[in-house]
Amino acid sequence: MAAKEELGRALDRLWKVIQSRRGADPQSSYTARLFSRGRAKIAQKLGEEAVETVIEGIGNDPRALVGESADLLYHLLVLWASAGISPADVATELTRREGTSGLAEKRTRTNL
Numbered sequence: 001m002a003a004k005e006e007l008g009r010a011l012d013r014l015w016k017v018i019q020s021r022r023g024a025d026p027q028s029s030y031t032a033r034l035f036s037r038g039r040a041k042i043a044q045k046l047g048e049e050a051v052e053t054v055i056e057g058i059g060n061d062p063r064a065l066v067g068e069s070a071d072l073l074y075h076l077l078v079l080w081a082s083a084g085i086s087p088a089d090v091a092t093e094l095t096r097r098e099g100t101s102g103l104a105e106k107r108t109r110t111n112l
Contacts, residue, residue, distance in 0.1 A: 039082045046075040
């Protein structure tokens with residue numbers, strides 16, 4: 001199986017698990033506990049994971065970077081779920097941006 005397909009399938013399975021944990025007992029599920037703490041705490045945890053990923057990105061341990069990247073993606077998906085955003089929403093935006101220079105795309109944003 002191609003790596004791209006494998007990543008897509010893994011993220012799809014993870015998304016389904018995250019969705020299944022909404023409303024679950026926070027004592028029995030880390031994901032349910034994150035949901036129970038609210039979006040601000042989820043975003044804070046995502047920020048912590050992002051910093052850890054950056055630190056490992058500077059280092060020389062590819063396995064540590066892989067682990068932190070997985071944590072980062074997991075927490076990003078939880079944040080999306082909490083905000084009512086789906087991976088399909090993000091995919092649509094990425095598709096919209098295809099073929100556009102990153103610099104040109106940034107100039108079209110009104111909040112910069």
